[in-house]
Amino acid sequence: WSGPAAVAGALERAMDELLRRAVPATPVYELREKTPAPAEGQCADFVSFYGGLAEAAERAELLGRLARGFGVDHGQVAEQSAGVLQLRHQPREAAVLLQAEDRLRYALVPRYRGLFHHISKLDGGVRFLVRLRADLLEAQALKLVEGPHVREMNGVLKGMLSEWFSSGFLNLERVTWHSPCEVLQKISESEAVHPVKSWMDMKQRVGPYRRCYFFSHCSTPGEPLVVLHLALTSEISSNIQAIVKEHPPSETEEKNKIAAAIFYSISLTQQGLQGVELGTFLIKRVVKELQKEFPHLGTFSSLSPIPGFTKWLLGVLNAQAKDHGRSELFAESESKEISEILGGPVNETLKALLSSNEWVQSERLVRALQAPLMRLCAWYLYGEKHRGYALNPVANFHLQNGAVMWRLNWMADASLRGISSSCGLMVNYRYYLEDTAINSTAYLGSKTIKASEQVLSLVAQFQKNSKL
Amino acid sequence: WSGPAAVAGALERAMDELLRRAVPATPVYELREKTPAPAEGQCADFVSFYGGLAEAAERAELLGRLARGFGVDHGQVAEQSAGVLQLRHQPREAAVLLQAEDRLRYALVPRYRGLFHHISKLDGGVRFLVRLRADLLEAQALKLVEGPHVREMNGVLKGMLSEWFSSGFLNLERVTWHSPCEVLQKISESEAVHPVKSWMDMKQRVGPYRRCYFFSHCSTPGEPLVVLHLALTSEISSNIQAIVKEHPPSETEEKNKIAAAIFYSISLTQQGLQGVELGTFLIKRVVKELQKEFPHLGTFSSLSPIPGFTKWLLGVLNAQAKDHGRSELFAESESKEISEILGGPVNETLKALLSSNEWVQSERLVRALQAPLMRLCAWYLYGEKHRGYALNPVANFHLQNGAVMWRLNWMADASLRGISSSCGLMVNYRYYLEDTAINSTAYLGSKTIKASEQVLSLVAQFQKNSKL
Amino acid sequence: WSGPAAVAGALERAMDELLRRAVPATPVYELREKTPAPAEGQCADFVSFYGGLAEAAERAELLGRLARGFGVDHGQVAEQSAGVLQLRHQPREAAVLLQAEDRLRYALVPRYRGLFHHISKLDGGVRFLVRLRADLLEAQALKLVEGPHVREMNGVLKGMLSEWFSSGFLNLERVTWHSPCEVLQKISESEAVHPVKSWMDMKQRVGPYRRCYFFSHCSTPGEPLVVLHLALTSEISSNIQAIVKEHPPSETEEKNKIAAAIFYSISLTQQGLQGVELGTFLIKRVVKELQKEFPHLGTFSSLSPIPGFTKWLLGVLNAQAKDHGRSELFAESESKEISEILGGPVNETLKALLSSNEWVQSERLVRALQAPLMRLCAWYLYGEKHRGYALNPVANFHLQNGAVMWRLNWMADASLRGISSSCGLMVNYRYYLEDTAINSTAYLGSKTIKASEQVLSLVAQFQKNSKL
Amino acid sequence: WSGPAAVAGALERAMDELLRRAVPATPVYELREKTPAPAEGQCADFVSFYGGLAEAAERAELLGRLARGFGVDHGQVAEQSAGVLQLRHQPREAAVLLQAEDRLRYALVPRYRGLFHHISKLDGGVRFLVRLRADLLEAQALKLVEGPHVREMNGVLKGMLSEWFSSGFLNLERVTWHSPCEVLQKISESEAVHPVKSWMDMKQRVGPYRRCYFFSHCSTPGEPLVVLHLALTSEISSNIQAIVKEHPPSETEEKNKIAAAIFYSISLTQQGLQGVELGTFLIKRVVKELQKEFPHLGTFSSLSPIPGFTKWLLGVLNAQAKDHGRSELFAESESKEISEILGGPVNETLKALLSSNEWVQSERLVRALQAPLMRLCAWYLYGEKHRGYALNPVANFHLQNGAVMWRLNWMADASLRGISSSCGLMVNYRYYLEDTAINSTAYLGSKTIKASEQVLSLVAQFQKNSKL
Known part of the structure; x- marks a missing residue:
């Protein structure tokens, strides 16, 4: 007889087995640059196992085990800390202190960081990690998994994503009716602030007196990460229906009718990138773009909802x-x-x-x-x-x-x-x-x-x- | 009277003044996520000052001062180390230990890392850092600057570049006679192994029975980072002139004459990326690419020089x-x-x-x-x-x-x-x-x-x- | 008092005035290569006058006047015919006969051909002529204008369009969900055979087990002239709802399930190109394209409506x-x-x-x-x-x-x-x-x-x- | 014994045989729209036979035979001329006269026009006809072939090419150092006026204070038909070495130093397009382009050689x-x-x-x-x-x-x-x-x-x- 508990036990054993196999061992400090990358399959195993977990709770369980079981080796940290402290008391030359600190720094890197690092090199690996973090945030919100180890892992992931999604690697793309349908469909579906109702609704939001921009990562052009909608108006708008419902004054823009840019919607399309500061950068970049197109444009404002x-x-x-x-x-x-x-x-x-x-x-x-x-x-x-x-x-x-x-x-x-x-x-x-x-x-x-x-x-x- | 020494003194004072101004202060741990990015100008100052230093020795001097003066706060490190050690002896709940470790980790980040981080977000910032590291490596080789602080800074930079130039963000590009002249000129000039003599020489190296591939970063397509030349032959070549001098058997490739791929040149075009493992990945990617194009191709070999x-x-x-x-x-x-x-x-x-x-x-x-x-x-x-x-x-x-x-x-x-x-x-x-x-x-x-x-x-x- | 008749009279006078001004004079035979092109404005006048005629009947009237008033100079034709006939009876050297024939050929070119020729060189000129012919065909169908002169002009226009839209200048483009929304909207609106109902309907028609191709002219890429929809099936389809309503067997195509290509809709999007044989060429080109993609595909058939x-x-x-x-x-x-x-x-x-x-x-x-x-x-x-x-x-x-x-x-x-x-x-x-x-x-x-x-x-x- | 004469006789017989097979018959007037296109192979035969003729004299011979043997049916022309003349004397309704003229027009179309028409629809067919006309012009210049029939055929071809290479179908392309090497090599080789000596020479001619534009046909983008080089200067240049030898004042253009555009070279790259007026159109288009880039530019002049x-x-x-x-x-x-x-x-x-x-x-x-x-x-x-x-x-x-x-x-x-x-x-x-x-x-x-x-x-x- 094999009831739910037994099944759960089996799944947990499979998780432990997987993690043991997939998470690369941390080489000793001296060999850290002489250790070949783990075989591609090793990390890919984790990706496919994770992908096979249909339930949010199962994924949360796996992430919890990873965070708790493959973090920092506290003994190592303590040992290297002691080493550093000792040098404090018996001053030696700078090289010795710096190396001791570097050993300590190395000891403070959680082991799961190696897993994430190698996954990032797989085809589609970064995208996987973005989804993984989205799951992690959702699991925390739903209390499916908790505790300081998980919070720490979230911080580590956020730090890695922040390096990869640094503004130097983001491309600003403008959406028009000439953009691929796929992009417009994505934008349309991700518009949470003022939902898009139809094909023609969308056409208007990328038409005259409107702009729609997004950031994509340079490695995945055409894939919106964060989207900004704005209207070009004669004064600061006080009503949203005038923007998303009514028709613009004419089919061709007259520059002299444009005095203000009203940001009326900004949406993150990938929840895994929360906290990576994309929205702020997007507004800054778009302002620059608009100033290039309309040198005399001087008024910038949002028209924002007040959720809650x-x-x-x-x-x-x-x-x-x-x-x-x-x-x-x-x-x-x-x-x-x-x-x-x-x-x-x-x-x-x-x-x-x-x-x-x-x-x-x-x-x-x-x-x-x-x-x-x-x-x-x-x-x-x-x-x-x-x-x-x-x-x-x-x-x-x-x-x-x-x-x-x-x-x-x-x-x-x-x-x-x-x-x-x-x-x-x-x-x-x-x-x-x-x-x-x-x-x-x-x-x-x-x-x-x-x-x-x-x-x-x-x-x-x-x-x-x-x-x- | 203002002689060279006085001038040098002035320059050094200017350097110190610049670094004081340009290197962002490290926020206290509690405010690390609540501190706005430094003004764009602050880091841009460093870039333009550095760009204005015509002499390698001057640049080396600045980098030395940066490395020595803006590294880790050893007092902080010692203090946090002591904190961690204390918890070792008086066990508390995990959250407390993890936070102590995180504070220690934070203390171990050298202050100049913040400068590099913010420069990376400027337009062309990453490219600047690649050149800066090239200067640093050259200065070390020429003994213009030495010491453990500089070695540490080199390691920090290499680590950052390794994240940014991770294989997930590299695009494989093939060079042909349809590629922009700019690309072909760059490839031609960077070919150190078997120098290119003329326009027609280059045309042959991208023509039939030859392949030339490079990796570019997805944020700067068309800019070769590392270049691989290879010949498609019937057997493993034993002579380089047969590849770079003699004409190929015919103008159109006959697939059945192709049994081997001979890598005869691999060159890093950006010295600042030394140690970032681009060459190894490039060979792996090219092998995959060739297997797609020639499913029956089974022999892969280099024909390599023996410098020294x-x-x-x-x-x-x-x-x-x-x-x-x-x-x-x-x-x-x-x-x-x-x-x-x-x-x-x-x-x-x-x-x-x-x-x-x-x-x-x-x-x-x-x-x-x-x-x-x-x-x-x-x-x-x-x-x-x-x-x-x-x-x-x-x-x-x-x-x-x-x-x-x-x-x-x-x-x-x-x-x-x-x-x-x-x-x-x-x-x-x-x-x-x-x-x-x-x-x-x-x-x-x-x-x-x-x-x-x-x-x-x-x-x-x-x-x-x-x-x- | 100025009633409708007077207005009509005014419009007709304006038409005659315009045609006098806009239709270039035919140079005498000897100067035919030494006559500069008419000023751009001359032909552009016709385009804008025509564009300003809101009523189909007015446009038909103008076209009728053009056809009747600016055709061939019958006197010239007769004179040159007589010249040719005379040489028939008094044989001279070949050069003389050939030149007489060339003069006759020249005399047979209707004067309005010069107008069309020069319009074709304007920006958007060819597109204008396609629309003009669409109007002409519609006017003939509605009996707004009739007679042999109009039929002749239609023939001349069709001949010119046939040269310009020759298969050598047509590009085959495939429509997918990555195509610009503008293209998909046009395709969707021009689908007369089995109307498209929604965004998702359209997505299915360009998705797995379906193909949608069109011809565009090389001077206006992305603008469909004639569109072909087809389904990739295991056998010749006997029911259209199975193609446009039901979902395909799976999201990714399995090549071994594809044995037949079923053309289920072909639509000309520009009525002005009737008789230019685009449909026939499109089917031939698409068959070649499919054979390249599926070398073993052997069955080609339409599933056609029986209107009437x-x-x-x-x-x-x-x-x-x-x-x-x-x-x-x-x-x-x-x-x-x-x-x-x-x-x-x-x-x-x-x-x-x-x-x-x-x-x-x-x-x-x-x-x-x-x-x-x-x-x-x-x-x-x-x-x-x-x-x-x-x-x-x-x-x-x-x-x-x-x-x-x-x-x-x-x-x-x-x-x-x-x-x-x-x-x-x-x-x-x-x-x-x-x-x-x-x-x-x-x-x-x-x-x-x-x-x-x-x-x-x-x-x-x-x-x-x-x-x- | 088979001497040169016998061989020549054999070649001539092969030519006659080919022409009989390859040149499509002219359908009777009534069936002119009901005759299917000749099989692709029929016209392709001509193309490959012609391509196999290595000697200019042989190609000239074939073209001469085509011109003389497959022109207009003079009997038909005379008969239809008589028909038209008769109507002149016995007036009937317009439709009858117009149809008689149309029959005459149809009779005046040389049979070889059908061959050219169908070749134009083959892949690369138009390009073949351009080369064929280049051969024809060269053969006439070298007196390899002469006579009114050949002149007439040249005129017919020129007329067809003029329709196809109409300005509506030409794309203006600018050449820079980012253009494909293939394009730069072609431009460099076709520069007849002031020959290009090296890679760096070419780089300068597309660099700052210089412009290089060409027309390509929309069906073959990137293939220069006619090329224009110009210099942007402060006044009308009086010396060519100042343009093609000396270095420009600086690496980045200062708009306020630019007051004049000096066209210093215009070359047709395809001799078969002589007389098609590409050069004139190119200058006009480039002037418009320059006015867009430099609204205050007011001086346009050539600096031209005086050959002869x-x-x-x-x-x-x-x-x-x-x-x-x-x-x-x-x-x-x-x-x-x-x-x-x-x-x-x-x-x-x-x-x-x-x-x-x-x-x-x-x-x-x-x-x-x-x-x-x-x-x-x-x-x-x-x-x-x-x-x-x-x-x-x-x-x-x-x-x-x-x-x-x-x-x-x-x-x-x-x-x-x-x-x-x-x-x-x-x-x-x-x-x-x-x-x-x-x-x-x-x-x-x-x-x-x-x-x-x-x-x-x-x-x-x-x-x-x-x-x-």
Whole structure:
């Protein structure tokens, strides 16, 4: 009788067996340059075994075993550390100290790094490692695998990917209607921010007054890693449907109608490259490209979603309901007006309402909610923090890049998705090119958010009228 | 009064000033991911300052200062080492140990690595670093700069280049008469083994029954990094002029006349990539490419020069002349015959002769020297060692790749260059594809040289007839 | 007061004015090589004037005026004819006769040919002429313009286009999912035979076990002139839905499953190129291409629609109804069976039925109609003629190419379109490569149709059982 | 016994046999669209037979037979002419006349045109016809074949080539050092005006401050048909060595140093395309291209050789020597000065001198000859005519294009070739873009040469001081 446990045991034994065979041994320090590369098959075995694991949990199990079983030899590290320390006390010539440090450095390289290194040399090997890291991140998010060893392995992988996907090796490619269908299909499928509905929808997003760029790695041209969509407009857009739904003013671009570039979507297509800074570089490169094409173009801004705002708002409403039985988010007069329209207590009805998306049908309600939701959202973006940085990930991304939190826009995304996730609000992060370096440093270093008067004034209104 | 010393002092001050400004500071461990990249200009300064140094000695001076002044903070390393050691004695949970090790790892990264890392992201930055390493290697060879810090920096650079020029990012390109003139000119100029004389000479080397391949990095297509020339023949070639001088049998290749691929030249075009293993990979890739084009092709061999043989021989003759006043390299009968032809004592006349290249004019002499020079050369290749590996660098290269030392060829390179450097001898290193992995491991591990019967028999004759 | 007539008069005067200005004068014979080309603007005027005519009728009017007013100078032709005839009676040396003939030849060139010639040299000029001829053909079909002058001009244009679109200047291009979206959109829109429904539909038609090729002119690569779709199958297909609807057996092609190539759609995308023989050449080139890719592929056949069959059948039923009050198309037993099923007189109920497409819902009816409709269709294809050649245009096309009328397929196109136009019937024209030249000559010369036994036997059944 | 005559007879019989087989019969008028194309092999036979004829005389013989034996059917032409004439006298409706003319037109098409037409559809067929016409022109020049039939065939071929090589089908390609070596080798070999000496010579001609463009046919990209070299300078060049020998001012072009484009070489690479007007179109296209790259560039001129001037001068000297025993080309004072320098009678010594090229060594002589040779050359270019047009072919080419004869330059080509062919003189033909159309018409129509004041003044001096 062989039940699930026995099967699992068999699989685990197979994993251990595989790892023993596939992970190259670390040569002793003296022979590190005299050891031939492992046979191609050795590392390819790992790739095909891994590829054969259909379940995320199985892959997570294998990665966990790799991380825990084939990391650093702590004994070696301790021994070499002692060697270095001893030299500290008995000074010798520089060469001796430097070599001791180099031995220590060598000892600190986890053994699985050798496996990744050799896989990277296989055909399609780098691509495999990108997918492997995507699996690893997902497994961590789903708690399929945990612990410091796995975190360390993730860091090692990220470091390797950062070297390989360095900006010197990225090609900027522009997507047009002349691009291969394969590329357009990929771009279309990866567009998470404002989904593409049809062939013609896509044609418009690469047509006049629009640009779509992506980075590909020089070894895999035509394969998008990170994609940026933008619109060329006469002023900073405050509404997304005007960009992705309405037709452009004409079939041929008139340069004198173009004064602003509005980044309205940026998507990473390969989750395994999270943290590799592709988005930031892409925006910088595209700005340069646009300046070449339109020397007089001077205004650069995003039109960004605010994912999580509705959820945060519902959370706050909930909490307040529990604590006080009433909302302190609204001014007296606001509460009254809203109650009248809704015919019930603000908090409870509002909670139901925000979940249902139907409130946008009532013009009166839309008008009544504008002021309070604008200031609440301003606070959410500006005041809510995670380890001192902006809680909202899109805000954090643009602020890291040195953009200014520039303008909140009411009823900027009237799509079902826009209403559900952020009550229809969107925000512009504006890039003043001469200031982005300073802003970025200020944000990363002292966690200071640069915001426009509109935003700051909304925040002030929040502080005056709402309590959390 | 401002003399050379003052000028030199000024330059050195300028160097220190530049390095202080250009080399990015290392962020503290906690902020290592929250520190924005240095401004582009900061690293670009270094590139342009370096570019402005016209003298090799000046560049060497700058590199020396960089290596010595911006390496590892030994205090930090010692501190973190102590931290790791302490945990060894007071065991805590894994996370704590792993983090301590990671801090130590971070402390072991030399500060100049950050400079190189950021330069690599500039336009043309990687290319600059390749040239910088070429300068560094040359400066070390010329003793313009020395010491363990410089050796360490060279190792760090080599490691970075090895990641970037990993085989996954190399493109194999074939050169034909349709390739850009720029590429053909570069290939022609970089051909060190058998120099190209004219436009038509080059046309023949990329024409029928010949192949010329190179690796380029995917970010700079069309730029040869390492070049391989080969001839498609009916049997293993024993003479280089038949390849580079004589015309091929016909203008169109007949597949059934092709049974062997003879690698007759492999050259690294970028000295800064020494040690990055491009040559070995190139041979492997080209073999695969040829197998695709000619599925029945089964014989792969080099026809290689033996640089240094004449020099070694003259050294031996010299030494013996000093020690014994007579040669023990030749058998009695040989000495006698050579003396007769030359009309003088073997050693002395031979030394003069080998330096002058004229001996090839005498058929009798050529005949008389064949047996002794063949066995001496076999010994030179097979028996002379450097740290246990073959002294001759070409031999060492092919043996590392797993080739067999297969056949010595008499009068194989009758060019002036061939006579001067190796008495006209050449050697075939043969690649038995199924054995290269084993041979390579045996050579690298136990320093065993795999040789054919011809070679072994010549070595045996040497051991019987000659004394060193 | 300026009514429509006055406007029309104004437009006609503008046309005459334009033609006077734009059509280059014919130089006298002696200066024919010493006359500079007309200014670019002169012919460009015609192009832009023509482009500004929004109505088909207006364009037809202009073309009519051009054909009638700027043709051959009949007086000149007569004069030169007389010159030639005179030499016939008073023989002189050859040079004199040849020159007289050359003058006559020169006189026979219509003046508008000069206009077309110079337009062809403008940027986009040839493309303009292709569209102009498309207009001309459409205008003739709609009787917007008529007469011998227009027919002559059409012939002249066709002759010029035939020189320019000669097979030596056509490039065969294969469409895949890597082709530009623009190309795939064009192909998709021009597919008249079996319409493309969606992006994924198109992806399948260029995917595994399918091929899509087109000819482009070498001056406009990527612009399809004529498109051929084909399926790679194990045997000659008898059903179109199996090709355009069902999924292929697997994602990667297995060469050993491919024994036949089935051309299932060929469409001219530019109507102005009618009669230029592109389709015939395309099939020949594609066959060569396939033979290169699949050396063992031996079976080539079309799976073709039979446009017009239902219409012809309804016409025959109508005529018989008028003439005899009863159908002589069916055998006694057939009539009886059909009547029973339909519950009414064959002819009338059948006519209603065939117009409505609903009969395919009744299995019994489908079975009852198979035999009679098969033989009627065989007769329609084989026996119905126009000037001695097959009346059905698709049949005529393939027979001209030398194909054999090979197999009629019952319920081969169950789409609404297939049922309406040909009662669901389709036919295979098979290409026996070694015989196509002979078959083509026989068909074009003596109007003999080569047909298979199945087809001939159906025709014989028709002749036995049906009367027209 | 089979001597040369018998062999020749055999070859001729083989030719007749081939032509009978290979030249397609002309279908009767009614079947002209219903006749299938001849089998591919039929026309390919002609191509391979022709290719097998090694001797120019043999090829000429075959072409002569083709021209004489497969031209127009004069009987048919006469018959159809009569038909047309009859209608002239008995008017019928237009359709009848137009058809009669069309029959006549059809009868006037030589039968060999069908052969050429079908050859053009073969792979490489058009290229074959270009070579065939080159042979035909050469054979006519060498008098290997003569007569009106051959002239007619040449005209027919030229007409066909003109359609195929129409400017709409030509691609402009720029040559740089990145172009394929094959292209650069072809360009280098075809440069007849100022021969290319080495690889580096060629590199300079495609380097900074230089441009090299060619036309290729769209069906054979990368194959130069006609090549134009030009220099970008600050003013109109007066010396060719400054262009092809001296190094450009710097490695990177500074746009503000570029005020003029000097066409210094234009060569047809395919002699079979003589008379097809490629050169004229190429200059026009290149001017447009340059204007796009350098919007402020305003000066366009050639720096042209004057082939034939020395020969013409020697002829004149000879003739005068015969007629008068003395030269009337020089003014009294000039004759005296030259005689003094030479120490002998002007005419005779000058004749010897001009043949030997040594006179340029004497500064005094060079000074003495400048004035008389300048005015004689001006007359040669401006006053010497062939059928009313400039005798000098280069002058005729540029004048047809509408250029102005702008400046004669003394000692402009000091190469051996320059001295021999035109006493070192060169001339600028300047293109005033706004006037070229008018100038061209004036030259072609009324044979008027537009010249600058310098040229006209030299001509006046000639008329005053020299007699022919």
